[in-house]
Amino acid sequence: MSEAGGGRGCGSSVPQRAPWSLVAATAAFCLVSATSVWTAGAAPMSREERQKLGNQVLEMFDHAYGNYMEHAYPADELMPLTCRGRVRGQEPSRGDVDDALGKFSLTLIDSLDTLVVLNKTKEFEDAVRKVLRDVNLDNDVVVSVFETNIRVLGGLLGGHSLAIMLKEKGEYMQWYNDELLQMAKQLGYKLLPAFNTTSGLPYPRINLKFGVRKPEARTGTETDTCTACAGTLILEFAALSRFTGATIFEEYARKALDFLWEKRQRSSNLVGVTINIHTGDWVRKDSGVGAGIDSYYEYLLKAYVLLGDDSFLERFNTHYDAIMRYISQPPLLLDVHIHKPMLNARTWMDALLAFFPGLQVLKGDIRPAIETHEMLYQVIKKHNFLPEAFTTDFRVHWAQHPLRPEFAESTYFLYKATGDPYYLEVGKTLIENLNKYARVPCGFAAMKDVRTGSHEDRMDSFFLAEMFKYLYLLFADKEDIIFDIEDYIFTTEAHLLPLWLSTTNQSISKKNTTSEYTELDDSNFDWTCPNTQILFPNDPLYAQSIREPLKNVVDKSCPRGIIRVEESFRSGAKPPLRARDFMATNPEHLEILKKMGAASSIDAEDGLRFMQEMIELSSQQQKEQQLPPRAVQIVSHPFFGRVVLTAGPAQFGLDLSKHKETRGFVASSKPYNGCSELTNPEAVMGKIALIQRGQCMFAEKARNVQNAGAIGGIVIDDNEGSSSDTAPLFQMAGDGKDTDDIKIPMLFLFSKEGSIILDAIREYEEVEVLLSDKAKDRAAILKGKMIPSYIINSNPEMENEEQPSSENDSQNQSAEQITSSSQEVDLVDQESPEESSLNSQPESPSPADTDNAASVSASEQNSKPMENHETTSLDGECTDLDNQLQEQSETEEDSNPNVSWGKKVQPIDSILADWNEDIEAFEMMEKDEL
Ligand code: DMJ
Numbered sequence: 025m026s027e028a029g030g031g032r033g034c035g036s037s038v039p040q041r042a043p044w045s046l047v048a049a050t051a052a053f054c055l056v057s058a059t060s061v062w063t064a065g066a067a068p069m070s071r072e073e074r075q076k077l078g079n080q081v082l083e084m085f086d087h088a089y090g091n092y093m094e095h096a097y098p099a100d101e102l103m104p105l106t107c108r109g110r111v112r113g114q115e116p117s118r119g120d121v122d123d124a125l126g127k128f129s130l131t132l133i134d135s136l137d138t139l140v141v142l143n144k145t146k147e148f149e150d151a152v153r154k155v156l157r158d159v160n161l162d163n164d165v166v167v168s169v170f171e172t173n174i175r176v177l178g179g180l181l182g183g184h185s186l187a188i189m190l191k192e193k194g195e196y197m198q199w200y201n202d203e204l205l206q207m208a209k210q211l212g213y214k215l216l217p218a219f220n221t222t223s224g225l226p227y228p229r230i231n232l233k234f235g236v237r238k239p240e241a242r243t244g245t246e247t248d249t250c251t252a253c254a255g256t257l258i259l260e261f262a263a264l265s266r267f268t269g270a271t272i273f274e275e276y277a278r279k280a281l282d283f284l285w286e287k288r289q290r291s292s293n294l295v296g297v298t299i300n301i302h303t304g305d306w307v308r309k310d311s312g313v314g315a316g317i318d319s320y321y322e323y324l325l326k327a328y329v330l331l332g333d334d335s336f337l338e339r340f341n342t343h344y345d346a347i348m349r350y351i352s353q354p355p356l357l358l359d360v361h362i363h364k365p366m367l368n369a370r371t372w373m374d375a376l377l378a379f380f381p382g383l384q385v386l387k388g389d390i391r392p393a394i395e396t397h398e399m400l401y402q403v404i405k406k407h408n409f410l411p412e413a414f415t416t417d418f419r420v421h422w423a424q425h426p427l428r429p430e431f432a433e434s435t436y437f438l439y440k441a442t443g444d445p446y447y448l449e450v451g452k453t454l455i456e457n458l459n460k461y462a463r464v465p466c467g468f469a470a471m472k473d474v475r476t477g478s479h480e481d482r483m484d485s486f487f488l489a490e491m492f493k494y495l496y497l498l499f500a501d502k503e504d505i506i507f508d509i510e511d512y513i514f515t516t517e518a519h520l521l522p523l524w525l526s527t528t529n530q531s532i533s534k535k536n537t538t539s540e541y542t543e544l545d546d547s548n549f550d551w552t553c554p555n556t557q558i559l560f561p562n563d564p565l566y567a568q569s570i571r572e573p574l575k576n577v578v579d580k581s582c583p584r585g586i587i588r589v590e591e592s593f594r595s596g597a598k599p600p601l602r603a604r605d606f607m608a609t610n611p612e613h614l615e616i617l618k619k620m621g622a623a624s625s626i627d628a629e630d631g632l633r634f635m636q637e638m639i640e641l642s643s644q645q646q647k648e649q650q651l652p653p654r655a656v657q658i659v660s661h662p663f664f665g666r667v668v669l670t671a672g673p674a675q676f677g678l679d680l681s682k683h684k685e686t687r688g689f690v691a692s693s694k695p696y697n698g699c700s701e702l703t704n705p706e707a708v709m710g711k712i713a714l715i716q717r718g719q720c721m722f723a724e725k726a727r728n729v730q731n732a733g734a735i736g737g738i739v740i741d742d743n744e745g746s747s748s749d750t751a752p753l754f755q756m757a758g759d760g761k762d763t764d765d766i767k768i769p770m771l772f773l774f775s776k777e778g779s780i781i782l783d784a785i786r787e788y789e790e791v792e793v794l795l796s797d798k799a800k801d802r803a804a805i806l807k808g809k810m811i812p813s814y815i816i817n818s819n820p821e822m823e824n825e826e827q828p829s830s831e832n833d834s835q836n837q838s839a840e841q842i843t844s845s846s847q848e849v850d851l852v853d854q855e856s857p858e859e860s861s862l863n864s865q866p867e868s869p870s871p872a873d874t875d876n877a878a879s880v881s882a883s884e885q886n887s888k889p890m891e892n893h894e895t896t897s898l899d900g901e902c903t904d905l906d907n908q909l910q911e912q913s914e915t916e917e918d919s920n921p922n923v924s925w926g927k928k929v930q931p932i933d934s935i936l937a938d939w940n941e942d943i944e945a946f947e948m949m950e951k952d953e954l
Pocket residue numbers: 174319376428429430486516517518
């Protein structure tokens with residue numbers, strides 16, 4: 025395990041069995057700045073610069089919150105591309121993700137305590153009044169119990185916690201009389217029917233008005249829930265109990281946690297991703313620290329900190345030990361099977377695990393926290409944001425990024441623990457990337473695809489609840505915050521609960537709990553909340569020395585070069601056959617294949633892995649037949665390149681990944697379906713033609729607009745309401761004939777994205793767009809144009825200046841003249857040189873098809889992970905990571921009591937049954953969304 029600080033956790037300065045009061049106080053260590061004693065390494069950041077960055081965060085918050093309040097409130101969320109509220113039922117369903125929306129002004133409630141942290145007390149007072157006046161918690165809408173708990177109950181409790189703090193200070197909130205707490209209590213009672221199961225695990229969804237069981241509820245038939253969904257209630261529920269004296273909430277949350285603990289896989293001490301709420305059987309037996317499990321672990325440790333109950337620490341430490349034994353392969357964290365923890369369950373990691381380094385800081389295990397954080401930062405540097413999933417060789421697996429805060433959270437905690445200004449620079453990069461790539465005129469838009477830079481019409485409430493808090497606190501000094509942040513603990517949604525709750529109503533804490541706890545020995549308290557002096561004895565360069573060897577881990581990684589731990593156990597043995605090397609014509613390979621599953625469980629494991637790899641490989645190959653998405657970037661006023669639409673590619677015409685982007689004004693073709701010779705060639709000549717989908721083949725449309733002189737074409741879906749938010753990427757097939765005559769680029773937009781362009785034409789008449797494989801840098805796009813300088817510089821302070829109403833008007837404004845403009849200017853690309861070969865795979869053969877026919881291929885972009893087509897160069901240095909892993913696995917071999925596990929002989933039937941089970945689990949896992 026970690027050697028951070030070279031000693032044991034709380035060491036001599038903190039009693040190893042800390043009573044709750046000390047726990048609370050020492051827990052505050054985790055939030056205490058390591059001060060500014062920095063002497064070398066990353067250059068220290070001046071107070072002035074930190075203040076500047078803090079102000080930038082404030083301005084960004086105003087932009088996000090202001091646009092939500094102006095254009096979306098009282099809706100749950102802002103849709104920043106169409107600049108309106110997202111009202112459930114009025115937009116096409118996005119599936120589970122919509123279960124966070126309960127028509128209760130989610131973003132406002134989730135933002136409450138952020139307003140106080142950011143010193144916007146007046147706005148807070150106003151926001152609380154709005155919540156009390158406008159929010160209805162009794163809507164006939166089915167919501168996620170988990171999301172409602174962490175965002176709404178947590179938001180109300182965080183708001184209440186800071187409201188009473190302000191009231192006590194005597195200036196603000198003098199009128200406040202626990203109204204938010206009353207709402208929280210009302211909501212708590214609304215959630216309780218979800219716990220009406222024999223196990224005590226809550227149903228995943230509840231109808232706010234009708235509960236779970238009533239026929240009108242439209243829910244209550246679910247059998248499974250995720251571990252995090254059932255195990256992330258204790259902080260909010262216990263706080264609610266302790267604030268109000270109503271013990272029932274804490275009791276229910278404890279019971280659910282007790283049940284999960286009982287159900288842990290006893291030999292590995294791991295939990296699966298989903299569990300049957302009636303039988304307690306694990307439904308998905310894969311186990312990691314990211315999606316589906318993450319905050320279960322977080323809440324065990326934080327429940328100990330907040331409630332001072334040793335049993336939570338015992339559980340956390342037991343799980344943590346298992347995580348470090350099986351899942352942690354620094355810098356990676358890889359899912360394994362709970363019953364075969366030496367076997368990886370996947371070859372990719374999800375973005376939610378980025379919270380884990382922060383939790384490790386709270387635990388006091390700094391070394392692996394620094395390592396994983398550094399690895400994640402390198403992935404971010406490559407793609408500007410952390411893709412929802414990425415492979416062990418750091419290729420994009422799922423390209424979305426909904427502006428998740430986990431990485432900022434870990435950055436904040438690491439800075440607090442190390443005082444290393446490197447983490448301030450990391451925070452600065454996050455701010456720059458948000459402003460440069462996610463900021464749109466009406467808020468911040470999630471990334472639809474980090475590779476193309478295209479946006480999604482989505483700004484989740486957690487962006488305001490968490491991201492701005494952690495970024496602001498990162499740069500803030502104590503005096504920049506109007507209360508002492510060390511007196512509070514962050515929930516998983518970054519809501520603040522006061523640590524004094526641990527002394528309030530604590531008599532209820534153990535009532536009605538089912539578990540018996542053994543007397544704890546000192547080892548249960550190892551590595552818990554040490555202080556920074558112990559962690560970094562006289563060594564301000566500690567964090568840097570850990571990061572150094574990992575500096576190029578992403579760039580130098582060998583694609584698929586990860587050595588599994590169990591492989592190193594077979595010293596001298598022939599390496600197992602990997603799916604990527606398999607050749608059906610090779611007799612040796614066939615022989616190995618026959619042996620798999622027949623002799624020992626080592627062979628069985630090889631066989632299982634081989635089959636998993638085969639499934640992955642074939643799904644990857646399928647994906648590789650598909651072209652990657654493209655981008656339509658609106659470059660004219662008032663968009664200035666800030667709105668990037670996800671576009672489907674065509675299997676014919678100019679390949680935008682091999683050629684320069686095409687730039688031009690748009691014009692609608694006549695006839696609009698483009699199925700015959702155009703009657704308005706003068707209108708489309710030299711422009712990008714807009715054509716409606718339908719009536720004839722895509723290739724025919726392309727030829728017609730090309731003959732009329734168009735330089736490109738955008739086909740807009742005729743299915744009203746279709747959107748890249750909900751539909752998989754659409755790829756336009758050719759007509760089965762030779763399409764070499766089509767020279768212009770053709771892209772496809774779903775109806776919603778198409779409407780953004782059509783609306784822009786209605787409003788601004790002249791709309792100029794850029795068709796490309798990846799969004800282009802704004803400075804290059806705007807070459808030769810008179811534009812406000814804030815657009816170039818992403819200087820938020822200037823954003824509030826009046827924007828020019830047209831390009832001509834703008835000449836009198838603050839503007840920046842950049843020389844030269846042509847239709848195909850040599851633009852600066854956002855992508856790095858080594859990425860320029862991406863997306864350049866040959867086009868797949870196109871089946872004959874009409875454009876409305878179902879056989880047009882679609883990628884799994886929305887509903888399933890996507891594979892990047894990038895290649896990482898094998899530059900001879902890729903053994904670094906392998907060696908590290910090899911070394912690590914050798915260390916594990918020494919200490920791992922399960923090493924002999926793989927050597928037992930298993931009967932063939934059980935091996936085959938295991939195979940099937942694992943393959944089913946694997947397939948299910950692949951289908952699941954994060
Ligand atoms: C937040 O809602 C919470 O942090 C939750 O625990 C999981 N992640 C989202 C944001 O990514």
